[in-house]
């Protein structure tokens with residue numbers, strides 16, 4: 094059978110649509126993104142104040158960050174720009190060793206209540222801005238409406254960046270996607286040998302399609318395995334609204350884990366993924382920590398204590414939640430943006446780090462957990478490129494570690510919080526990992 098030629102209308106429409114979408118790509122690059130992923134303008138002054146002796150110490154740190162949404166955007170990771178917070182050249186300048194790059198498929202429009210005393214909640218049916226962005230960025234049409242396809246498309250961006258960073262002629266650092274403890278050991282060894290290489294770990298922020306429609310156990314576990322096979326190693330069941338796996342901190346139900354959520358978390362843990370409880374409701378967090386055998390992370394968060402004004406309590410951890418996570422050996426990734434920590438830039442990031450340590454020094458908790466080191470549960474969780482304003486981009490990290498040192502952290506505590514703790518947890522938890530792999534973390 095011969096194929097009919099496309100109609101005149103279709104022949105005219107296809108290039109017109111392509112042109113329109115290409116134009117939209119420029120709109121996201123130059124109009125939408127610059128207003129979303131911003132810095133507060135202090136970075137140059139903050140960096141200028143970092144003394145050379147601290148810079149030398151900073152260069153010796155293994156820096157790891159548990160959360161960035163860079164893959165949501167169309168920006169090329171290999172090219173240094175002044176848009177957004179992360180690209181490989183800026184990661185190299187900031188001295189980053191490892192970044193968790195998160196797949197974010199559904200970000201409902203925020204409609205804060207005008208009365209700050211009344212908390213709002215976010216429904217799954219709120220308009221999905223990640224979907225709109227996927228269309229505007231001219232991503233493949235299969236990713237426009239299907240969340241799983243969108244996650245796979247975003248993961249493809251990181252794998253593509255890895256491949257291109259290894260091509261001859263690229264002067265920036267190589268990106269190495271880390272999927273196992275063996276990969277991680279190689280990353281650490283190559284960095285220790287002075288090679289220009291940075292690690293990337295794939296995470297998912299809201300596995301909304303997993304467990305849907307009252308899926309049975311086999312289906313739910315297979316859907317988690319599908320993400321593992323893609324390379325995902327950090328698994329956050331919920332994002333900003335309740336889904337088939339459980340309640341979210343900004344969700345409307347206040348519920349905990351569903352049966353599908355319990356199956357999903359147990360399968361993710363069994364496979365060697367780290368469970369991430371950022372955006373989990375209190376009930377989800379409590380139930381997950383009780384259910385799981387291994388340490389969890391809360392990848393990007395603030396604390397409720399001292400959280401006022403622009404800082405958004407509902408999104409943040411109570412002292413009890415901090416203690417529940419730490420009691421199981423988990424990590425609190427401290428965010429950089431005002432709604433998590435407050436409006437005062439690096440000073441507020443430090444304030445939150447101190448509060449995490451303080452919560453873990455509560456006398457009753459200390460008595461129940463003798464020997465627990467409060468600084469062993471801190472990590473960085475910037476939320477870079479998560480449509481937030483931060484005091485620095487990734488190149489500005491020396492300013493943050495200088496503030497941590499100036500704020501009273503010992504060198505050992507600084508090494509832990511800046512990445513040592515994250516290094517140990519990932520090396521222990523990634524497939525093939527354990528205490529021996531974690532011993533390579535400094």
Ligand SMILES: [Zn+2]
Nearest residue numbers: 298372393479
């Ligand atoms: Zn988030």
